[in-house]
Amino acid sequence: MSPGSSTESYLALALNELSENHGKSLNQVTCPNQDLNLDPLRHANRYFTTCMICNKVVDQVILPVFLYGCETWTLTLREEHRLRMFENKVLRKIFGTKRDEVTGEWRKLHNAELHALYSSPDIIRNIKSRRLRWAGHVARMGESRNAYRVLVGRLEAKRPLGRPRRRWEDNIKMNLREVGYDGGDWINLAQDRDQWRAYVRAAMNLRVP
Numbered sequence: 001m002s003p004g005s006s007t008e009s010y011l012a013l014a015l016n017e018l019s020e021n022h023g024k025s026l027n028q029v030t031c032p033n034q035d036l037n038l039d040p041l042r043h044a045n046r047y048f049t050t051c052m053i054c055n056k057v058v059d060q061v062i063l064p065v066f067l068y069g070c071e072t073w074t075l076t077l078r079e080e081h082r083l084r085m086f087e088n089k090v091l092r093k094i095f096g097t098k099r100d101e102v103t104g105e106w107r108k109l110h111n112a113e114l115h116a117l118y119s120s121p122d123i124i125r126n127i128k129s130r131r132l133r134w135a136g137h138v139a140r141m142g143e144s145r146n147a148y149r150v151l152v153g154r155l156e157a158k159r160p161l162g163r164p165r166r167r168w169e170d171n172i173k174m175n176l177r178e179v180g181y182d183g184g185d186w187i188n189l190a191q192d193r194d195q196w197r198a199y200v201r202a203a204m205n206l207r208v209p
Contacts, residue, residue, distance in 0.1 A: 051095075051117055054094045054095055054117070054118075055118060055119055055120060057094060058090065058091070058094065058118065058120070059120050062090060063123070063126065066086075066123075067123070067126060067127065067130070070126070070127045070130055070131065071130050071131050071133070071134035071135075072131075072134070072168065073127065073131070073168075073171075074165075074166055074167060074168045074170075074171055075127070075166075075171060076166055080124055083123050083124060083127075084122070084123065084124060086123075087122060087123045088111055088114055091109075091114045091117070091118055092108055092109055092114065095109055095114065095117050095118075096109075097109070098113065121204050121205070125203065125204050125205070125206055126204070128175045128178075128203040128204075128206065129200055129201070129203040129204035131171060131172065131175065132172065132175055132176070132196075132199060132200045132203050133200045135172045135186075135190065136190040136193070136196045136197075136200070138151050139151070139186070139187045139190035139191070140190060140191060140193075151169070151187075152187070172186060173186065175203055176189075176199060178203070178206060179199050179202040179203050179206060180202070181199060
């Protein structure tokens with residue numbers, strides 16, 4: 001199951017409503033750069049506090065809504081790219097604009113500047129880490145649980161012609177290869193909780209290009 005546009009629309013409406021309730025745009029709320037009358041020390045303190053608040057808004061309000069159920073998502077590279085675009089769009093809405101040092105005009109933040117301001121792991125690392133953590137839970141459930149039987153079960157039917165669709169298990173294997181595991185049977189690997197937890201943490205710290 002892949003994330004649809006309904007969640008994106010809901011978050012966009014929520015951000016706009018937040019702006020209207022406060023009587024000013026999010027840029028005015030979250031861009032201390034635009035107040036040029038502040039002394040340098042007060043300006044730096046206000047900017048640091050604002051960045052902390054923006055990070056908390058993303059981590060505690062936006063991501064829990066958008067990533068609900070992401071442990072079961074099967075994502076292609078194209079869908080991961082769309083998720084990154086959505087995350088950057090949200091961060092630009094929250095962090096606002098920046099005065100260009102050369103021209104003096106206000107401009108949108110570049111991707112590298114957004115990632116420098118947003119200190120938490122990005123949305124793709126969150127999804128991969130949560131998916132691996134859930135996969136470990138399912139692999140340790142045993143044959144008496146329905147989730148485990150769905151994971152290891154095989155349909156007795158002919159596959160349709162054409163390229164096979166990417167499976168959830170394919171994402172798990174790809175994520176494990178990205179963190180350095182080249183073995184075949186990941187279900188047996190997941191029985192070791194400490195070793196599996198290390199891979200989950202590695203996926204969270206993985207730098208996605």
